[in-house]
Each structure stands twice: as C-alpha cells, then as structure tokens.
Amino acid sequence: MMLVLEDVSLEKNGKYILKNINAKFDRVKIYAVLGSNGVGKSSLAYTIMGLEGYKPTSGKIKLNGEDITNSSISERATKGITLLWQEPVRFQGLTVKQYLTLGGKLKISTKDLEEVMTLTGLSPELYINRFVDNLLSGGERKRVELASILLLNPKYAILDEPDSGIDIMSLGMIEKIAHRITKNGGTVILITHREEIARIADEAYLLCNGTVFTKGDPVKVIHYYKSRCDECMHVNIPSIEEAQL
Numbered sequence: 001m002m003l004v005l006e007d008v009s010l011e012k013n014g015k016y017i018l019k020n021i022n023a024k025f026d027r028v029k030i031y032a033v034l035g036s037n038g039v040g041k042s043s044l045a046y047t048i049m050g051l052e053g054y055k056p057t058s059g060k061i062k063l064n065g066e067d068i069t070n071s072s073i074s075e076r077a078t079k080g081i082t083l084l085w086q087e088p089v090r091f092q093g094l095t096v097k098q099y100l101t102l103g104g105k106l107k108i109s110t111k112d113l114e115e116v117m118t119l120t121g122l123s124p125e126l127y128i129n130r131f132v133d134n135l136l137s138g139g140e141r142k143r144v145e146l147a148s149i150l151l152l153n154p155k156y157a158i159l160d161e162p163d164s165g166i167d168i169m170s171l172g173m174i175e176k177i178a179h180r181i182t183k184n185g186g187t188v189i190l191i192t193h194r195e196e197i198a199r200i201a202d203e204a205y206l207l208c209n210g211t212v213f214t215k216g217d218p219v220k221v222i223h224y225y226k227s228r229c230d231e232c233m234h235v236n237i238p239s240i241e242e243a244q245l
C-alpha cells in the first residue's frame, strides 16, 4: 500500500514549479516535506490532491499501483487521500458538530467526537454548538478542519503547515494528531518549513527550487536544511554532491 510520485513535474507559464519529483509514501508512516518559502511544498500537496491547475505536466502519481494522475479530487478523496489546507475554508450555517459529523451522516459516538475535538484544542463544551462561520477565528477554523480530517480516518493525510495561524498549536499536539492517524492505519505527510515539526517524521524530503534535494532520516535532512537552506533563497542552489548525507 503506497502512494508513489514518478518523475512528477508541474510547469506554469514556462517555469517549473515542480521538477522530476520522485517520492514514495508507505502506509502507516509519518513523512515531512521540508523546505523554505516558495520551494513548491504547497504545490506538491495540491498536485497529490489533484487540485484544478495542478495536474502534472509530466510524470505519474500512483496509489497502490493504480495510476491516479488524471483522477479528480473527489475520486482521490474516495480512495482516502485528504488535504488540510494552509488557509481553511469558511463554512456558513453549520455548527461544529454538524460540520464534523457531515450533518449527521458520519456515525461517530459523542465520546469519539469529544476526544478528537479535545485533541485539536477545541473544548467540546465551548465549541460543539458554535457555528463554523466568520465568528470563528482562522486558527479555530483550522482546528475544526484538523478535527474533521481525524474523524474521516484518512489513508493519506496531507497536512499543509498544520500549525500556521494557530499560535498555541504545540508540537506535542501535532505529534499526537499525527500518531492518531497512523494508529488508525493512515499515513501523514507533514508539509512544513519548521525543523521541529519535521523531527516528528519517520522520513523527510527536502525540497529546493521545486525538486527533491535530498531525503531520508529527518535528523540528517534537518541538519542540512538548517545549515544551508536558510540562506539559500534559491539563488545559490547547492550542488548534489554537497547534499550526500
């Protein structure tokens, strides 16, 4: 059971956003996709999820051997791929409970619902009947989105900057969320520019200028990222030999 990217490139207006990305995401593992601003992390997430405008220009995406490169977002979602957006969407007219249970369609016990809400920092008492609308802050909506992903028990959860906009989203909380997903048989892909978050992963990919610059043990990848990428700004792209860990 795995999600594989084979030589995936994405070109926009004659510029490569992603170039020859090769990656393998095994089931029940935590991965980090690390990189500075603008290296293509979110674009990679959108490409895996199949968003409009993010169909690979070349290369293939395969899920358990099946080519899903041309599958729609909903087909991918049905197969268990989910994405936590960097900027959560605004929903009107639903309470947190209605939103998280898909209007009652998702059969979950109150205990599970409350457990997941607590895990994502939403006190059930305070939030269960609140409306998911403009009165919730960006950080609160993000927590609701995270809770909704957890309740779907995804096979692949791509979490794009799970901590952005959430000041008190502690590392411990992200770790617990990731482990709950793997405990239920899912794989987590953590998109981040924070080394502390990448440290949670079993394996890390470092992106630079739209390519996988290096991958492997998070500690080694983070070391490389810390020592070089902060100052990189993609002008001074290091040579491949330097990245040999």
Ligand SMILES: Nc1ncnc2c1ncn2[C@@H]1O[C@H](COP(=O)(O)OP(=O)(O)OP(=O)(O)O)[C@@H](O)[C@H]1O
Residues within 6 Å of the ligand: 012, 017, 035, 036, 037, 038, 039, 040, 041, 042, 043, 044, 053, 193
């Ligand atoms: N739809 C698009 N059309 C044109 N350029 C795009 C598009 N999407 C992304 N880009 C460009 O691709 C590059 C990578 O963007 P992306 O958002 O994937 O980076 P990122 O690593 O997620 O950055 P950050 O950490 O700042 O969120 C940027 O230069 C961005 O402007």
